[in-house]
Amino acid sequence: MFAMETKIMHKKRLLSGIKPTGKMHLGNYLGAVSNWVRLQEEFDSCFMIADLHALTTVYEHPEELKKDKIDLAVDLLSAGIDPEKSCLFFQSDVLEHSELHLILSMITPLSWVTRVPSYRGMLDEEKGSSLNTYGFLGYPVLQAADILLYKGDVVPVGKDQLPHLELTREVCRRFNYLYANIFPEPEDRLTNYPVIPGVDGRKMSKSYQNTIAVSHSEKETGNLIMKMLTDPARKRRTDHGNPDICPLYEYHKIYNTKIRQQVIADQCRSAEIGCVDCKKECVSLINESLREVRKRREYFLQNPQQVNAVLKDGAKKARVIAGKTINEVRKAVGLI
Ligand code: TRP
Ligand code: SF4
Numbered sequence: 001m002f003a004m005e006t007k008i009m010h011k012k013r014l015l016s017g018i019k020p021t022g023k024m025h026l027g028n029y030l031g032a033v034s035n036w037v038r039l040q041e042e043f044d045s046c047f048m049i050a051d052l053h054a055l056t057t058v059y060e061h062p063e064e065l066k067k068d069k070i071d072l073a074v075d076l077l078s079a080g081i082d083p084e085k086s087c088l089f090f091q092s093d094v095l096e097h098s099e100l101h102l103i104l105s106m107i108t109p110l111s112w113v114t115r116v117p118s119y120r121g122m123l124d125e126e127k128g129s130s131l132n133t134y135g136f137l138g139y140p141v142l143q144a145a146d147i148l149l150y151k152g153d154v155v156p157v158g159k160d161q162l163p164h165l166e167l168t169r170e171v172c173r174r175f176n177y178l179y180a181n182i183f184p185e186p187e188d189r190l191t192n193y194p195v196i197p198g199v200d201g202r203k204m205s206k207s208y209q210n211t212i213a214v215s216h217s218e219k220e221t222g223n224l225i226m227k228m229l230t231d232p233a234r235k236r237r238t239d240h241g242n243p244d245i246c247p248l249y250e251y252h253k254i255y256n257t258k259i260r261q262q263v264i265a266d267q268c269r270s271a272e273i274g275c276v277d278c279k280k281e282c283v284s285l286i287n288e289s290l291r292e293v294r295k296r297r298e299y300f301l302q303n304p305q306q307v308n309a310v311l312k313d314g315a316k317k318a319r320v321i322a323g324k325t326i327n328e329v330r331k332a333v334g335l336i
Pocket of ligand 2: 230231234241242243246247248249264268269273274275276278279
């Protein structure tokens with residue numbers, strides 16, 4: 001009876017992280033963070049601002065990192081991460097991440113990390129650049145440490161992160177096999193969200209400089225959308241359009257009602273509606289949906305001490321969990 005009661009009361013642990021590399025944009029918000037906000041109701045949640053992970057790519061720009069960390073904290077709180085329900089913290093405030101990363105790196109075969117697709121892909125893309133470092137190779141091992149340190153059961157991520165989750169599970173099994181059954185195998189929780197197009201029609205991403213940030217004003221949002229790429233074949237108002245290949249129409253699919261979507265698609269094809277009006281409708285929907293978030297953002301910007309206190313308290317809570325795990329790990333591997 002008692003065992004059953006405790007089981008009912010015990011929520012599963014959820015862990016996720018986001019890198020502070022620039023302002024939170026609609027892609028991050030719709031694809032990941034709004035999902036976290038929902039999931040925090042159901043799980044015992046830890047959300048981490050992965051500043052050490054950011055350092056793997058922005059190590060040449062310390063001032064940027066410093067600013068981006070705080071900005072992201074403000075954005076996450078504004079988006080609705082609730083410190084009463086979840087633990088929100090900076091990864092580097094919990095030293096155990098670094099220690100577990102180092103210990104896990106001892107048992108991770110080199111071939112497991114060199115074959116991770118994001119590693120290969122980024123190195124190819126950047127062509128012999130600043131990413132050719134020891135730290136960047138260890139990126140997924142640090143991520144494994146993040147997850148295992150909190151004995152995370154569930155990890156909400158986008159598709160691009162699945163190889164990192166797979167590596168986490170492999171490292172987890174190897175650790176449990178070599179030493180002691182300390183870690184549960186984490187499960188991924190895919191966010192079923194379509195790719196959010198940026199203003200140039202490519203995937204919205206900071207590296208393409210095509211983002212609409214949550215922190216943009218309503219006017220800035222309007223200007224960005226009004227400049228956005230549409231059906232490239234529709235040059236004149238009288239040309240018939242094709243919503244299926246129009247990046248802006250993706251926003252209607254996200255923000256508009258099913259009925260309006262159909263009307264717009266029909267009117268686009270028959271040239272009854274022009275792109276300017278179509279965009280205006282879209283701008284008001286986006287701005288409407290972000291109004292509360294932006295209002296909270298103003299509040300947190302004016303109360304930075306409150307943001308700092310939340311992060312400090314989050315780190316304190318995280319350290320309690322992380323400290324317990326690292327102690328078990330030290331014992332298991334023979335350090336104590
Ligand atoms: N690598 C993740 C990303 O780029 C961020 C991240 C860091 C993360 N640590 C994590 C995600 C732990 C989930 C769990 O999106
Ligand atoms: Fe795209 Fe709307 Fe223009 Fe059609 S009317 S091409 S959906 S912006």
